[in-house]
Amino acid sequence: MVGALYGAVESGLIYAIMALGVYISFRILDFPDLTVDGSFVTGGAVSSVMIVNGTNPFIATLAGAFAGLLAGVLTGLLHTKGNINPLLAGILMMIALYSVNLRLMGQPNIPMLNETTLFTTLSSWWQSMNLDGLLLIPFEWFGIADYAPRTFYVIVSMIVIVYLVKKLLDFFLRTEAGITLRATGDNQSMVRSFSTNTNLYIVAGMGLSNALVGLSGALVVQFNGFADVNLGVGMIIIGLASVIIGEVLFGKDKIVRMTLAVILGSIVYRAIYSLALRVEFLEASDMKLITALIVASALVIPNWLDKTNAKRQFKKSKKAALKQKGAVQHASAK
Amino acid sequence: MLQLNNIHKTFYPNTPDERRALNDVSQCLNPGDFVTIIGSNGAGKSTLLNMLAGTLYPDEGDVWIDGKNVTAMPEEKRAKFIGRVFQNPLMGTAPGMTIEENMMISLGRTKRRSIISGVTKKTRDRFREHLSTLEIGLEDRLNSKVGLLSGGERQALSLLMATFTEPKILLLDEHTAALDPSKESLIINLTKDLVEKHKLTTVMVTHQMEQAIELGNRLWMMDEGNVIFEADENKKKDLTVPDLLNEFEKVRGRRMANDRALLAK
Numbered sequence: 001m002v003g004a005l006y007g008a009v010e011s012g013l014i015y016a017i018m019a020l021g022v023y024i025s026f027r028i029l030d031f032p033d034l035t036v037d038g039s040f041v042t043g044g045a046v047s048s049v050m051i052v053n054g055t056n057p058f059i060a061t062l063a064g065a066f067a068g069l070l071a072g073v074l075t076g077l078l079h080t081k082g083n084i085n086p087l088l089a090g091i092l093m094m095i096a097l098y099s100v101n102l103r104l105m106g107q108p109n110i111p112m113l114n115e116t117t118l119f120t121t122l123s124s125w126w127q128s129m130n131l132d133g134l135l136l137i138p139f140e141w142f143g144i145a146d147y148a149p150r151t152f153y154v155i156v157s158m159i160v161i162v163y164l165v166k167k168l169l170d171f172f173l174r175t176e177a178g179i180t181l182r183a184t185g186d187n188q189s190m191v192r193s194f195s196t197n198t199n200l201y202i203v204a205g206m207g208l209s210n211a212l213v214g215l216s217g218a219l220v221v222q223f224n225g226f227a228d229v230n231l232g233v234g235m236i237i238i239g240l241a242s243v244i245i246g247e248v249l250f251g252k253d254k255i256v257r258m259t260l261a262v263i264l265g266s267i268v269y270r271a272i273y274s275l276a277l278r279v280e281f282l283e284a285s286d287m288k289l290i291t292a293l294i295v296a297s298a299l300v301i302p303n304w305l306d307k308t309n310a311k312r313q314f315k316k317s318k319k320a321a322l323k324q325k326g327a328v329q330h331a332s333a334k
Numbered sequence: 335m336l337q338l339n340n341i342h343k344t345f346y347p348n349t350p351d352e353r354r355a356l357n358d359v360s361q362c363l364n365p366g367d368f369v370t371i372i373g374s375n376g377a378g379k380s381t382l383l384n385m386l387a388g389t390l391y392p393d394e395g396d397v398w399i400d401g402k403n404v405t406a407m408p409e410e411k412r413a414k415f416i417g418r419v420f421q422n423p424l425m426g427t428a429p430g431m432t433i434e435e436n437m438m439i440s441l442g443r444t445k446r447r448s449i450i451s452g453v454t455k456k457t458r459d460r461f462r463e464h465l466s467t468l469e470i471g472l473e474d475r476l477n478s479k480v481g482l483l484s485g486g487e488r489q490a491l492s493l494l495m496a497t498f499t500e501p502k503i504l505l506l507d508e509h510t511a512a513l514d515p516s517k518e519s520l521i522i523n524l525t526k527d528l529v530e531k532h533k534l535t536t537v538m539v540t541h542q543m544e545q546a547i548e549l550g551n552r553l554w555m556m557d558e559g560n561v562i563f564e565a566d567e568n569k570k571k572d573l574t575v576p577d578l579l580n581e582f583e584k585v586r587g588r589r590m591a592n593d594r595a596l597l598a599k
């Protein structure tokens with residue numbers, strides 16, 4: 001149980017980078033981008049092929065991010081230059097990337113169990129510094145050493161990586177270009193009327209978004225120890241679920257808070273996931289349904305609440321009007 | 335400063351829906367001119383402004399700004415030297431962004447947008463200084479979301495954003511029409527002040543004849559895609575609303591079909 005929760009934090013952090021990418025497209029650019037299902041795998045495919053061929057895992061990971069960036073730029077171009085609506089542009093890229101990914105991988109599945117990945121490298125660094133022993137001490141103090149994770153290196157290194165990504169993103173989104181990117185999603189015609197090539201910003205934003213998705217994909221395949229061409233199925237919904245959970249539970253207006261909320265949302269999503277797996281009649285394959293339900297209800301319930309509120313208000317004002325009328329009649333009768 | 339030569343624009347040509355929006359318009363403005371445009375609904379006023387801004391391109395004719403032929407220049411390039419305020423207060427600002435960030439977007443008109451620096455202390459002070467001239471307290475709310483402002487406040491902000499970087503030309507399309515009368519006079523006064531302060535060449539469309547007479551140094555009356563009456567500085571001085579209505583009847587042989595213009599005294 002406790003072990004499952006550590007696992008949830010670990011994968012929550014890795015998938016958080018993907019969720020941040022989805023946050024950029026969905027929330028900042030207001031661009032429902034389905035490329036994610038494809039570009040996630042592209043990032044994983046590129047890095048796994050490079051790793052199997054002996055490339056340095058750091059470079060292979062960055063290459064995965066770069067591959068995602070290219071995919072996002074293409075989707076952005078399909079939309080801006082090709083005038084294709086965002087959903088369709090994303091679907092087209094997603095389908096096209098499926099073939100591309102298979103070509104890249106040469107087979108549907110690439111095992112990397114005996115390869116030097118980012119995580120094996122980090123692990124050996126970690127072991128050589130014997131930091132686990134150090135981090136175990138507080139657990140021993142409280143007499144809960146049994147509840148400590150086997151090793152801390154994944155959590156610690158992912159916290160560092162996610163923190164860096166978040167900091168860079170926060171920084172960029174508050175620069176002049178970042179402000180313009182956000183405004184483009186908010187009111188595009190206004191931004192254009194201030195002499196901005198908004199198409200450029202959309203393309204760049206989609207590139208950035210999918211670079212994060214690709215990076216996350218590259219990390220996930222190395223974490224799992226294999227790449228699979230079907231790894232990305234439903235990824236966009238997982239990203240969206242993380243964004244929405246984060247917004248609902250931790251969201252605030254400020255950018256710094258929002259990126260944090262998305263990261264936490266991703267961890268909460270993974271926790272829900274691992275808890276759901278413990279429910280007897282649920283199977284791993286049911287998770288997609290549950291995820292879809294989470295997203296659907298998060299989208300529907302607020303509207304629904306608004307409506308019932310509005311109805312209540314309407315009834316109230318009607319009642320008040322009737323009362324007033326009654327009072328007037330009463331007065332005139334006198 | 336601004337020159338329009340034989341501009342034609344027809345929407346849906348050669349179809350039953352054909353609409354001739356502009357029919358051979360030729361006009362020119364000198365630097366610092368402030369022209370107000372009145373005319374019936376569908377006269378082509380907005381279309382004319384869209385030609386200047388580059389949101390629409392003419393079928394025939396060309397547009398010159400400051401000695402440059404800009405007919406084929408796309409909107410975002412032209413926007414470097416054109417400021418615009420629209421009728422709808424929601425159009426000129428980004429609701430999800432703060433006042434400061436909105437000001438930053440408008441500042442970007444004049445320079446390349448940096449990917450390294452954000453809003454510095456110096457620019458923030460500059461924004462504050464400009465915002466304080468609006469005298470509605472926005473300078474103390476730099477970090478408020480613009481979506482929380484009232485329509486009048488948003489329009490005042492739009493007007494400031496369109497003008498403080500001193501564009502060559504300012505285009506105003508019924509920018510007070512969506513406001514209630516008290517806010518309307520606020521925005522009209524601000525328009526006067528800002529145009530004077532920055533000496534902007536201004537084109538303003540309005541439905542209020544009195545406003546059109548009171549503001550600016552020139553006036554055009556449009557109907558069916560053309561300017562059918564114009565008044566220069568001298569003529570405009572003694573112009574009255576009945577004069578304008580008479581002029582219209584004289585040229586067109588019918589009364590001006592514009593409920594809003596008539597209702598507005």
Ligand SMILES: Nc1ncnc2c1ncn2[C@@H]1O[C@H](COP(=O)(O)OP(=O)(O)OP(=O)(O)O)[C@@H](O)[C@H]1O
Pocket residue numbers: 345346353354355373374375376377378379380381382
């Ligand atoms: N984008 C468009 N597509 C098709 N027809 C258009 C378009 N824009 C304007 N028109 C038509 O061109 C004519 C002129 O419209 P325009 O908007 O310029 O009028 P206007 O003088 O601004 O009117 P109003 O006072 O109602 O704002 C109208 O007949 C209108 O229906």
Ligand SMILES: [Mg+2]
Pocket residue numbers: 379380381507
């Ligand atoms: Mg109009």
